[in-house]
Structure formats: structure tokens, C-alpha cells
Amino acid sequence: MDQPIGVIDSGVGGLTVASELMRQLPKEQLIYLGDTLRCPYGPRPKEEVIQYTMEMVDFLLNRNIKMLVVACNTATAFTLDLLRSRLTIPVIGVIQPGARAAIKITNNKRIGVIGTEGTINSKAYPLALQDINSTIRVNDLACPRFVPLVEEGILSGPEAHRVVYESLKPLKEKNHIDTLILGCTHYPLLKDIIQEVMGNHIQIISSGEETAREVSTILSYHKKLYNGDKEPNHQFYTTGHLAVFDRIAKLWLNQPISMIENAVIGVN
Amino acid sequence: MDQPIGVIDSGVGGLTVASELMRQLPKEQLIYLGDTLRCPYGPRPKEEVIQYTMEMVDFLLNRNIKMLVVACNTATAFTLDLLRSRLTIPVIGVIQPGARAAIKITNNKRIGVIGTEGTINSKAYPLALQDINSTIRVNDLACPRFVPLVEEGILSGPEAHRVVYESLKPLKEKNHIDTLILGCTHYPLLKDIIQEVMGNHIQIISSGEETAREVSTILSYHKKLYNGDKEPNHQFYTTGHLAVFDRIAKLWLNQPISMIENAVIGVN
Structure with missing residues (x-):
């Protein structure tokens, strides 16, 4: 299916998951959103993590993702069941x-x-x-x-x-x-x-490696793997500083990013 | 869910998959059917493999399985797509x-x-x-x-x-x-x-190891993992000689089998 996989994280950590997705599923297109501005989620109360995560999810759902990867341990612990009950697309945590x-x-x-x-x-x-x-x-x-x-x-x-x-x-x-x-x-x-x-x-x-593997399993099971021959055009969004995110992303993904933009979500 | 996982194979080979299922998912109950009488499937024409496999599947569907594991490479190659389109339960191949x-x-x-x-x-x-x-x-x-x-x-x-x-x-x-x-x-x-x-x-x-891992992924994703505290009572069926199957099963599973019976399927 010609739709991207959505990846959310509280910041840059989820890039290790994105990197593995790009390696194990090289035909798939990703949209990554890192909420760098409000990072880290770890010390925040559960209700706040849920609210911030839902704002990220809305941002990606508007971009027509076929699957959601919650590439953040805190967000997974607090929101996975909720997301699975609310969303009609497959949702995977780490x-x-x-x-x-x-x-x-x-x-x-x-x-x-x-x-x-x-x-x-x-x-x-x-x-x-x-x-x-x-x-x-x-x-x-x-x-x-x-x-x-x-x-x-x-x-x-x-x-x-x-x-x-x-x-x-x-x-x-x-x-x-x-x-x-x-x-x-x-x-x-x-x-x-x-x-x-x-x-x-x-x-x-x-x-990251194991999550990418299970994304492959679930997409394949739901017959949603992309099987065309278009090169993927990954998109990265951050709520924080573009230059900082860009620098870390290049380093961690070991390749330059073609598209990176600021995302405005929630109240920020 | 208090239903068994069904495992089919042309003979005893699938016992390595059953063994891994028992190790990685120790709470789950298995029903294993080995078509030892008509083994091997490898050299048989595709239509015959499909017919034999469907007969095994019917036998297990009558025993109320929640998921089907096709623990045979030949049967997977020839029947996986067909089984997935026909069955309402999850189906996994090797x-x-x-x-x-x-x-x-x-x-x-x-x-x-x-x-x-x-x-x-x-x-x-x-x-x-x-x-x-x-x-x-x-x-x-x-x-x-x-x-x-x-x-x-x-x-x-x-x-x-x-x-x-x-x-x-x-x-x-x-x-x-x-x-x-x-x-x-x-x-x-x-x-x-x-x-x-x-x-x-x-x-x-x-x-076997990897299939067991994906059975866990898919059952968990569909909220079908057993979470009670009953000890599993695995059942083994063979279309061939009970004693031969029993001997190999004990050896390969590294434990005695409590229940083994002959299965009558198809024309045999």
C-alpha cells in the first residue's frame, strides 16, 4: 500500500527505530514526528503524556499513515492500549x-x-x-x-x-x-x-531492531506492505529546533534527510 | 483466550515448531496434527498438497482452535494465501x-x-x-x-x-x-x-524459533494470548503409527506427551 508508516517519539530517540525500519523495510516510506520541544516525556504525569501523544497521533493521521509506531517507551507504556482501541490502523509499541x-x-x-x-x-x-x-x-x-x-x-x-x-x-x-x-x-x-x-x-x-521486525510481521499479515517500485521519500518533523534535530538525525541515520520541517501540534 | 493453537505438519518435522511454541509461550495449549501416513508432502503435486492440508485444517477447526500454524514449508508455500483468505482465525506459515x-x-x-x-x-x-x-x-x-x-x-x-x-x-x-x-x-x-x-x-x-515468535506477536496483537492459570494440556494426533510418532515426539520435545491419538482424515 502506497501510504507511509507513521513513527512518533518524544524526541530523537525513536530515530534508532526509524533507522531499523529503513534498513529492514527499505521500500517503505516513513513519516517521523519527534516532540523535541516537550521532551522528555519520562518525568511527566500520565495524563500529560497521553495528551501529547494524542496530539502527535492526530498530526500523523492527517497525513494518511497506514500504521503507527510508538517509538518511545514512556508513550508506549501509557498509551498503547488506548491507541489500539481508538485507531483503525495497526499500532505497535516498542x-x-x-x-x-x-x-x-x-x-x-x-x-x-x-x-x-x-x-x-x-x-x-x-x-x-x-x-x-x-x-x-x-x-x-x-x-x-x-x-x-x-x-x-x-x-x-x-x-x-x-x-x-x-x-x-x-x-x-x-x-x-x-x-x-x-x-x-x-x-x-x-x-x-x-x-x-x-x-x-x-x-x-x-x-528498535525488534520493533522493525514486528512492523514487518504486522504489515505483511494485514497485506499492507508496499510492493511498488517508487523510492521512499521519508519525511521528518520536529516540534523543536530544526537544525539540532537535523544534525542528530543525519548522524544517527547515517544518511542525509531530504525533508525536514517544523510541526505545530497542541498548544506549542 | 481459552482455546488451543493448532499446528499442522506433513509429519514430525513440525514438532520443532511445537517445541519452540511450548518454550516461548508456555501458557498456551497446542493441538498438533502430523499427517505421517502421507508424509512427505515435498514431492507431491500442488493440488494434492492443498487437498491434504485442507483435510488437516478441517480436523483442527472442529477442535475450536484460535489460530493455525502451518509448520511445514511445502504446505506453507502452496496453501498459506488460500488458508488466509478462507479462515477467519489468524494463520501463520514458517x-x-x-x-x-x-x-x-x-x-x-x-x-x-x-x-x-x-x-x-x-x-x-x-x-x-x-x-x-x-x-x-x-x-x-x-x-x-x-x-x-x-x-x-x-x-x-x-x-x-x-x-x-x-x-x-x-x-x-x-x-x-x-x-x-x-x-x-x-x-x-x-x-x-x-x-x-x-x-x-x-x-x-x-x-521454528522465528515462527513461535511471530505467533506470539500475532496472538498478542489480536488480544488472543491466554492469560489464565490453567496448565496447558497439549494434544498430539498422527495419521500414522502411534508408537513411532510417540517415540520421536518424546525425543524431540524432550518431555513425555500426555495425550496422543490417531487421527482419521480424508480417505485414509
């Missing part, structure tokens, strides 16, 4: 794909989850995991220093290594997980260091 | 999940596929892969000696090693694949030897 991939991969049924304080406090991952398999043991840990690190572009070197090492110490010391879910869309940019700190015996799940 | 997982994992976009002659000749995997990404290069190879080896229980030792080595030689020599799809539900039982022969740099995709 939490369940990561949970299912971890269940597929784990051998000892001990799964670690790292994320922002909002996501970890919501218990969305333990609930999603144990809903499927109640014998899974989950060790979760908030890593509040990771997002600032990534947004400042510190993705390697001694400082990044030190922050990751100090943050993950509790998870590394006391537990025997064999699988670790990166429960925040910023974290894949630190994946190499996280792998190094945790050790090569730990299998790391990136929600 | 080909697309393996294809999607390979696309997620590959770095160099060169994917190998091994399967029976029927599956390889159908070109179902290259079609599924290139439908999603037309720049993927596929090297497929029929390995007709693998199924007899597995059915005779020769899963390790020098003979198994020799057959796997000789069979995979053409794939190993001339190509530079980084990902290999086991496009036959028997092959996961030879996975360790295949990995050894191909080398550790090759990532091996088992359709």
Missing part, C-alpha cells in the same frame, strides 16, 4: 517486541532490562515478560545518565565507558542474567560499550 | 518468519537458504526475501539427505558430519553469505553440525 525477542533468546530465563526511570518505574517490561511466561525472572535497572550522554554525542571514549560501567555495576554484580533488553530507544547508540561492560556472554536486545 | 529474521540479522545482505527439493524449487524463500528487500542476494540449496538422516535419529557422529559437510560444500565454497535460513523444520536437529561446518561467523536462523 515494549512488547523487545520482551518477545528476549523470551525467544534467553536460555536461563533471567532477563535484565535497562531504561529511563519512567520506564523502569512503570514495570511495563516485567509485566510484558511475565504475562507471556510467569517463570521469567526480571532484573531491571534505571540508567538515568545514559540519555544525557547520548544526546551530548558522547558515544565512545573513557567518559562514556565510565558512565556505562558505573551505571551497570549493580546488574553485573549480583545477577546471572543471560539477556539484556535496551528498554530505551537512545541506548542502542551505546550498545558496543554496554556489550563490553556486560561481557560477550550476555545477549543484548535492541528494541 | 517461511515469512524465517525470511524476516534473516533480513533483520544480515549485515552483507547475502542470505543462504537450505531446504528440501520441494521448498527450494518453489523459490518461496527468495520471493519472500526479495519482496521485502529487492537488494538481498539469495543462495539456496536443496539438501535432500538431511530429512532421512534426522528421521533415522542420526543427529551427531561421523556419518551426520559427513553428510552435512558434503551437502553444504557448494554453499560454503562459492558464496559469502553471513546468514543461513534452515528452511525445513527437520533441520534444527542438525543445527550444531551445520554451524560447525559453516563456521561460527554464519548466523543460523531456525524457522
